[in-house]
Structures are given as C-alpha cells and as structure tokens.
Amino acid sequence: MRRMIKFCVIYDEKQNIQEHWKENHGMDDAQIVDLYFARDESAITETKNKYQNMCFLIAHNILYNREDSEECVNDTWLFTWNSIPPKRPSILAPFVSKITRNTAIDRYRKRNAQKRMNSHMENIAGEVEKLGSVISSEIDAYLRRKEIVEIFNDFLQGLSERDRDIFIRRYWYMDSIKKIANRHRCGESKIKSVLARSRKKLYALLKEAGYAG
Missing domain, CATH: 1.10.1740.10 (RNA polymerase sigma factor, region 2, helix turn helix motif)
Known part of the structure; x- marks a missing residue:
C-alpha cells in the first residue's frame, strides 16, 4: 500500500x-x-x-x-x-x-490499521507493485533528482491523450476500472489492457535510466 x-x-x-x-x-x-x-x-x-x-x-x-x-x-x-x-x-x-x-x-x-485493504485499493496496489519495487522508500530522494521527473514527464507526454487520461484517472484520482471504462465508453478489459501497456512502458523507461534491474 x-x-x-x-x-x-x-x-x-x-x-x-x-x-x-x-x-x-x-x-x-x-x-x-x-x-x-x-x-x-x-x-x-x-x-x-x-x-x-x-x-x-x-x-x-x-x-x-x-x-x-x-x-x-x-x-x-x-x-x-x-x-x-x-x-x-x-x-x-x-x-x-x-x-x-x-x-x-x-x-x-x-x-484500516490491522485490516485488509478494500478490494479497490488492493487492486491498485497490486497493479503498481512492480513499479513500487523500483521507486521504494527512497522516493523523496528520487523526487529531488531532475532526471526522475523528466522520465515521468516524457512517459506521460509519450502517451496518447486517451491513454494519458486513463493512467491519470487510475493512479492520481484512483478511479475504478468500471468508472474509467464508462468515461471512455469502452469495456473494462480494454482499460486494463491500456493500463498494463502503460505500466510496461514506464517500467522500461525506468529500467533504461538505471532505476530498475
């Protein structure tokens, strides 16, 4: 979490x-x-x-x-x-x-101390687990580095307008998959596919920059 x-x-x-x-x-x-x-x-x-x-x-x-x-x-x-x-x-x-x-x-x-996360938050946590292992407890130090900010900016700017909106709605606003699917008038499987592809692209950029093994 x-x-x-x-x-x-x-x-x-x-x-x-x-x-x-x-x-x-x-x-x-x-x-x-x-x-x-x-x-x-x-x-x-x-x-x-x-x-x-x-x-x-x-x-x-x-x-x-x-x-x-x-x-x-x-x-x-x-x-x-x-x-x-x-x-x-x-x-x-x-x-x-x-x-x-x-x-x-x-x-x-x-x-929710000592309790299991609700399914919505648990799902989001699971989706970014791999990325979370790259950007872990040293996040404050990373944020002070111009390079990591540029990586994320390049990543977002490289997405289509639709994919960028989907990514931000999920990981900033923490919208449900269903809500995002309704917003874009498509199936939930499509949204999951877009998010998976975007996370893979972000991970590749982080790996290329030396932030992932």
Whole structure:
C-alpha cells in the first residue's frame, strides 16, 4: 500500500492535473493565492468554491465514505491555509488535490490499521507493485533528482491523450476500472489492457535510466 501511494505522486502535477480537471471557473488562482498571503479568510471560500468537487472526488475514491470524505476535504482547506504562505503555488488544483489525497490516505491507514485493504485499493496496489519495487522508500530522494521527473514527464507526454487520461484517472484520482471504462465508453478489459501497456512502458523507461534491474 505504501509503495503504491508513493508511486502515485511522482509525475509533474502542475503540467498534468490542471488539464484533467475542468472545474476552473471562479477567481483566478493567482488572485486566490494573494488572498492567502494577505491572510484574508475569503481565500478559503474561493478555494472551496472552485475545487471542492474535485477534492471530494479524490477523497471518496480512497475512502468510499461520504462523511470521512467531507471531513477530509474540510481538513484540506485548513492545511492549505497553514501552507500558504510560505508556499506560493502557481496552480492550486494540483496543490490542494495532493493535500486531499495525502489526508485521505492517512485517514484510510488509520481506519484500516490491522485490516485488509478494500478490494479497490488492493487492486491498485497490486497493479503498481512492480513499479513500487523500483521507486521504494527512497522516493523523496528520487523526487529531488531532475532526471526522475523528466522520465515521468516524457512517459506521460509519450502517451496518447486517451491513454494519458486513463493512467491519470487510475493512479492520481484512483478511479475504478468500471468508472474509467464508462468515461471512455469502452469495456473494462480494454482499460486494463491500456493500463498494463502503460505500466510496461514506464517500467522500461525506468529500467533504461538505471532505476530498475
């Protein structure tokens, strides 16, 4: 489970999350960030109005519980308030979605301590087990290396628009195979095939760069 979670946060969020989320109406992100720096509490309201649905979706895909997901999203606004400043994200979507996902994962771990993962999370963990063995506990060190970020960017940019969307929906938003299949109007076996092919391609790139044996 831990390796799966770490695997899911590696790619360049700023470049890819924004284009996969259409809830971009409302105040401009830069203006909202300015409100945070001014310690104006309307910053939270503006962030909530713009990104609440996205954050709830991410939390619910991990927790499968409405009350827990809503609490997780509420925690996101507090963490965001406490993080900005000093941080000044240029795009809020990846910033708040990462907070939501990490908060939901922490809640999931506490709720399921000593228990078996639910089948949805277990399936995702199984899918990325091989990649997780490559990108293991040294993930923070890897993220500091420009090379590993470039590998993931090259990987995502090398995918077709459809395959990239499928990959991100599965491993960032943690959507179910069925939900992704409905989104792309195809069978679940097709989605599984696309994901398997994408994981194989990513593993090959990591191996070529010396990150896999």
